Amino acid sequence: MGRAVAESSTAVRTVFSNGNLRRIMLAFGGSLIGDWAYATAISVWAFGVGGAKVLALWAVVRFILMAVCTPFAATFVDRYSRKAIMVGVDVVRCVLLLGIAAGLATLPPVVVFVLAGIVSILGTPFRPAQRAMLPSLVARPEELTAVNGTSSTLESLAFFAGPALAAGLLALTSVEAVLVFDAATFLWSAVLVRGVHALPTASSSAPNGADSGVSSAEASDDDSPGAPGAPADAAADEPAKPRFAFLRETTAGFGHIWRDRDLRVLVALTCAQTLVAGASAVFVVAVAFDLVDLGPPGVGFLDSMLGVGALVGGFVALARASRQQLGLDFCVGVVLWSLPLVIVAVWPTVAAAVAVMLLLGLANPLVDVNLDTLLQRLTPDHLLGRVFGTLDSAYIGSMAIGAAIMPLLIALVGLQWGMGVLGLAVTAMVIPAVPRMRRLDLTLQAPEGLALVEGVHMFAPLDRTALEGLARQLTRVEVEAGALVFDEGDAGDQFFIIESGAVEVWHDGTLLRREEAGDYFGEIALLRDVPRTAQVRAVAPTVLRGLDRKAFLEAVLGNSEAVTAAETVVARRILAG
DSSP states (O other): OHHHHHHHHHHHHHHHTSHHHHHHHHHHHHHHHHHHHHHHHHHHHHHHHHHHHHHHHHHHHHHHHHHHHHHHHHHHHTTSOHHHHHHHHHHHHHHHHHHHHHHTTTSOHHHHHHHHHHHHHHTTTHHHHHHHHGGGGOSSHHHHHHHHHHHHHHHHHHHHHHHHHHHHHHHHSOHHHHHHHHHHHHHHHHHHHHTOOOOOOGGGGOGGGSSOSOOGGGOTTTTOTTSBTBOHHHHOOOTTOHHHHHHHHHHHHHHHHHHOHHHHHHHHHHHHHHHHHHHHHHHHHHIIIIISOOHHHHHHHHHHHHHHHHHHHHHHHHHHHTTTOHHHHHHHHHHHTTTTHHHHHHOOSHHHHHHHHHHHHHHHHHHHHHHHHHHHHHSOHHHHHHHHHHHHHHHHHHHHHHHHHHHHHHHHHOHHHHHHHHHHHHHHHHGGGHHHHHHHHHHTSOOTTHHHHHTOGGGTTSOHHHHHHHHHTOEEEEEOTTOEEEOTTOOOOEEEEEEESEEEEEETTEEEEEEETTOEEOHHHHHHTOSOSSEEEESSOEEEEEEEHHHHHHHHHTSHHHHHHHHHHHHHHHHHO
8 A cells, every 4th residue: 555655646746747638637626525515405306306217317317418428428529629629618607506596495306307317418418528538648658647537536535525625515505505616616627627728749859840730639729629630630621511521430449349359348247337337326325215214314424425435445446556467457446346246135235335335436447547548558649539429318318227227226125135136147247358458458558669669750649549550550570780671672562660770871882871779761763652762780789679661651640740741851861961
């Protein structure tokens, strides 16, 4: 635990030393505290209106609406400024919550439910936008895991502070006071996010103008995905069929996940875990009222125990981040989110309920940190918002199912064994996926040659996923001192990066330059589709990393900023020659 605290503290310091990340994290944490307080208050209010059935119906309808709307909302995340979207939804939700608080005592319950549902729908683009921004603000996978871990730690604090505050406010004041508090947290979030500004990227500091501009994720405002740098096919739509263009963009996240088996398994396991989360919207209230007789404050108390467990889980997730066992830890998290429900089945006491909530909380960061990092590592930036939107839609739909089946399980086998059956069923789903997740962990280890690829200026605009893909396609070429790499007039079929040694570049008998470790050559023939324009000869035992023509051209020509950087390199070579 001491090592976990030390490593998590280092990660948090790293994140909070970045002004943009600090603002986003504080906005996220404050908003989440309000959200959890709001969820607790509305759940208590709904239970008072019509008991567990009305509470379950409200949860199902809300989850279904969010599941349907999230993919469409996430499409806007990949089209427009992510910062503007986050600020906009915060401000609108703040105003709506103040309206609900003002009319809660006089409005019919159905109107309150409708307004509360609109608040939930309007929030659907916030999380995809936030998570899609994060990879553009970090330089290494370890930093990305640290950011996600810090986010999960803040979420853990919110799990505890939000329900605890709600319990205190409900005991001293009213549901309306909790709604006003939530509105204030949305305003806090909007002000902080408004202050986030674009960071300079690696491409902007490349020498000799070899790279200019900003990455596609941080173009223009701060990350407007429509800016130069996104692959051409990411925004290209057929003009003849504009009515279908938006639908194609919306479903791109579904298509990407469906084509990648690893992503399909991740989403399926996430849905299994959120099935339990959806059921918890019913069983936590039912346990507090019917099983352990804690009443309305007991709902906030049990939810706050989830937060206590999540705080510990956040330390554990951050401590394990350096091991990069993302898939395996994710599976452990899903099991811990489900199997502990059996405890209540055999030991229906307050202590058992508290133990279950602590274990569920412990599991939550293990799921969230590793899931977000895996998706960010496996998905291109131009699809990231829509992939997160698809994930959110899927797991919100699963939560709706969980909220719907929990009352049925209670009616059929009772609250205790209903929770036990659900926990065992979800645990059984995880076991067959463990071998695949272990293989995924091995695949995601930083490939040999990644540092060389990152040193190529024309690759600087590419996102981390693309760079790792290129590094995995590099082939090792050993050249003896004095041997030709290629001759002037040869066909160009590879791009080369020097790992060690040195080469000389000659044209018409004139020495143009000497290239050493970290330098690269061979791009002109590939980009211009012409024979080799110079002779390259090793002057020492040399190890090269070769990238074939197809992979090189797909990487460069698929990104407008990479094209500009490559043309700058070619122009400089020609002028120097």
